[in-house]
Amino acid sequence: MSTLVIAEHDNSSLKVATLNAVAAAQALGADIDILVAGANCGAVAEEAAKVAGVGKVLVADNAAYEHQLAENVSLLIAEVGAGYDNIIAPATTNCKNTMPRVAALLDVAQISEITAVESADTFQRPIYAGNVIATVKSSDAKKVITVRTTAFDAAPAEGGSATVEALDAVHDAGISSFVGEEVAVSDRPELTSASVVISGGRGMQNGENFKLLEGIADKLGAAIGASRAAVDAGFVPNDMQVGQTGKIVAPDLYIAVGISGAIQHLAGMKDSKVIVAINKDEDAPIFQVADYGLVADLFNALPELEEKL
Amino acid sequence: MKVLVAVKRVVDYNVKVRAKADGSAVDLNNVKMAINPFCEIAVEEAVRLKEAGVATEVIAVSVGDKACQEQIRTALALGADRGIQVETEGVVEPLVVAKLLKAVVDKEQPQLVILGKQSIDGDNNQTGQMLGALANMPQGTFASEVAIDGDKLKVTREVDGGLQTVNLNLPAIVTTDLRLNEPRYASLPNIMKAKKKQLDVYTPEDLGVSVTSHLTQVKVQPPAERKAGIKVADVAELVDKLKNEAKVI
Numbered sequence: 001m002s003t004l005v006i007a008e009h010d011n012s013s014l015k016v017a018t019l020n021a022v023a024a025a026q027a028l029g030a031d032i033d034i035l036v037a038g039a040n041c042g043a044v045a046e047e048a049a050k051v052a053g054v055g056k057v058l059v060a061d062n063a064a065y066e067h068q069l070a071e072n073v074s075l076l077i078a079e080v081g082a083g084y085d086n087i088i089a090p091a092t093t094n095c096k097n098t099m100p101r102v103a104a105l106l107d108v109a110q111i112s113e114i115t116a117v118e119s120a121d122t123f124q125r126p127i128y129a130g131n132v133i134a135t136v137k138s139s140d141a142k143k144v145i146t147v148r149t150t151a152f153d154a155a156p157a158e159g160g161s162a163t164v165e166a167l168d169a170v171h172d173a174g175i176s177s178f179v180g181e182e183v184a185v186s187d188r189p190e191l192t193s194a195s196v197v198i199s200g201g202r203g204m205q206n207g208e209n210f211k212l213l214e215g216i217a218d219k220l221g222a223a224i225g226a227s228r229a230a231v232d233a234g235f236v237p238n239d240m241q242v243g244q245t246g247k248i249v250a251p252d253l254y255i256a257v258g259i260s261g262a263i264q265h266l267a268g269m270k271d272s273k274v275i276v277a278i279n280k281d282e283d284a285p286i287f288q289v290a291d292y293g294l295v296a297d298l299f300n301a302l303p304e305l306e307e308k309l
Numbered sequence: 310m311k312v313l314v315a316v317k318r319v320v321d322y323n324v325k326v327r328a329k330a331d332g333s334a335v336d337l338n339n340v341k342m343a344i345n346p347f348c349e350i351a352v353e354e355a356v357r358l359k360e361a362g363v364a365t366e367v368i369a370v371s372v373g374d375k376a377c378q379e380q381i382r383t384a385l386a387l388g389a390d391r392g393i394q395v396e397t398e399g400v401v402e403p404l405v406v407a408k409l410l411k412a413v414v415d416k417e418q419p420q421l422v423i424l425g426k427q428s429i430d431g432d433n434n435q436t437g438q439m440l441g442a443l444a445n446m447p448q449g450t451f452a453s454e455v456a457i458d459g460d461k462l463k464v465t466r467e468v469d470g471g472l473q474t475v476n477l478n479l480p481a482i483v484t485t486d487l488r489l490n491e492p493r494y495a496s497l498p499n500i501m502k503a504k505k506k507q508l509d510v511y512t513p514e515d516l517g518v519s520v521t522s523h524l525t526q527v528k529v530q531p532p533a534e535r536k537a538g539i540k541v542a543d544v545a546e547l548v549d550k551l552k553n554e555a556k557v558i
């Protein structure tokens with residue numbers, strides 16, 4: 001059995017989500033190759049070649065793949081993936097965008113966001129905002145799978161010595177083009193892989209008040225997240241949304257501030273190791289999942305917390 | 310231009326569903342059903358395009374049993390012009406829904422198809438992209454802004470790193486994210502009017518599509534439950550617990 005893992009990267013470095021997908025591939029027990037599609041992405045391929053347990057790194061380096069346009073990349077993955085039993089990718093927005101196209105091109109179902117591998121054809125995945133875990137069995141000869149990264153510990157980034165092979169195939173569907181992007185730049189760790197996350201909700205009242213979280217995040221080396229309400233209200237950008245339809249996080253410590261704990265928010269953080277909630281409403285549902293709850297006005301509690309850390 | 314909107318009937322987002330004790334299925338007895346929130350955003354966007362003079366006709370399509378006509382009527386009350394139901398039984402997986410929608414696209418020849426990014430029951434996030442591949446159309450998924458720009462569609466997308474903007478040839482697919490718009494409420498007169506709008510019913514056979522599943526649900530179970538912990542008296546106790554009990558800072 002053989003598995004092709006799709007690399008998540010930004011053309012200069014390999015994202016750790018790839019290593020979570022490799023771990024899921026290892027749970028399937030097959031030989032693993034990695035596909036790097038991008039432009040001027042040689043450094044990514046080098047990094048991928050060092051990942052433990054990888055046989056071969058295939059690199060498609062072409063302008064058509066620079067911005068991960070799904071129309072182009074899906075054609076490439078479907079072609080390369082034809083020779084594999086499984087095609088596995090992390091459930092990042094890039095791969096969520098591309099992989100269903102791949103599945104449809106290959107006329108197979110996609111199994112989205114698996115959290116466990118039970119056997120070569122049977123997987124677990126959360127449905128209904130994580131209130132139910134479904135076990136699903138695929139009858140397709142080829143499996144197209146995305147992986148919930150928080151459910152699989154990253155494979156070691158070092159220790160491998162895969163061969164690197166260049167692919168010449170260029171797939172440019174010619175029906176879409178990249179216009180621009182607004183990428184949040186931050187010195188903080190990435191939300192989805194940080195070991196501490198502190199998130200603010202509607203209770204923060206405005207974007208300016210998120211500064212109260214920054215001081216604490218600095219002291220804890222934390223990433224900063226938010227609820228949908230905080231994003232909708234324009235306090236913070238969309239890439240900070242944690243939840244069913246935002247980012248899924250599972251840090252060692254998650255601190256929810258001024259967040260009520262709607263099921264859609266819990267879906268994105270309830271697998272955190274330790275959960276702290278700061279909320280002035282003692283009946284807020286967030287306290288039902290919190291290991292440590294502090295009933296307090298956040299405007300008093302946050303400055304004191306920063307000072308005491 | 311003609312706009313096709315795909316709407317799905319799902320459990321209302323306020324309901325916390327549970328797996329049945331025997332693990333055979335999700336317990337949906339007497340549960341409130343609604344239009345998938347992302348589909349509601351899709352309908353709103355299509356209706357706004359019509360109000361702006363860009364769209365000429367908005368068609369709402371749903372795949373499901375008879376009950377999904379209720380969600381089609383909701384879309385019609387929000388401003389869609391006519392409805393199509395593709396009559397199926399039981400759970401239909403995204404690949405099959407995409408094939409059925411592809412057949413409807415072939416019939417109707419819309420310039421734009423708007424879907425939700427995700428159904429909140431199955432949490433699949435697949436159908437729009439699959440339809441894109443089957444119909445060889447470009448896609449603007451997770452859209453927070455959509456604009457017609459000459460003969461192209463400009464879509465701003467919510468991605469992990471922030472926002473990405475792409476230009477798509479028409480016909481194109483859009484899947485909606487939460488920030489695309491805030492859906493209106495249907496007025497009573499519009500709800501009444503919706504009852505009289507045209508609603509055609511097709512079977513998968515009419516469309517020449519096989520509904521055979523590739524996936525089977527073997528069982529369902531509840532997730533690992535978290536126990537509520539303790540309330541701390543003040544910030545000092547919180548810091549002490551995190552340092553000395555949980556040892557996470």
Ligand SMILES: Cc1cc2nc3c(=O)[nH]c(=O)nc-3n(C[C@H](O)[C@H](O)[C@H](O)COP(=O)(O)OP(=O)(O)OC[C@H]3O[C@@H](n4cnc5c(N)ncnc54)[C@H](O)[C@@H]3O)c2cc1C
Pocket residue numbers: 200201202203204226227228229230241242243244245246247257258259260261262263264265268278279280281284296297298299322346347429
């Ligand atoms: C289709 C769909 C998808 C969704 N996806 C997501 C998602 O991915 N992520 C997500 O988060 N939500 C999501 N939601 C929204 C979700 O249902 C809730 O509306 C949202 O999580 C509420 O955010 P909040 O807790 O910040 O706001 P609220 O529910 O308004 O809670 C604010 C909390 O702040 C507290 N508070 C106020 N002032 C203070 C103060 N001074 N000090 C201390 N506490 C204070 C209040 O007591 C309250 O508990 C989704 C909803 C839908 C329909």
Ligand SMILES: Nc1ncnc2c1ncn2[C@@H]1O[C@H](COP(=O)(O)O)[C@@H](O)[C@H]1O
Pocket residue numbers: 315316317318345347348351370371372373401403406423424425426427428429431432433434435436437
């Ligand atoms: N049965 C269905 N009928 C109509 N549209 C659907 C159906 N299933 C999925 N869709 C559309 O596809 C979107 C994404 O669904 P999914 O891929 O299941 O997460 C939904 O928001 C709908 O717009």
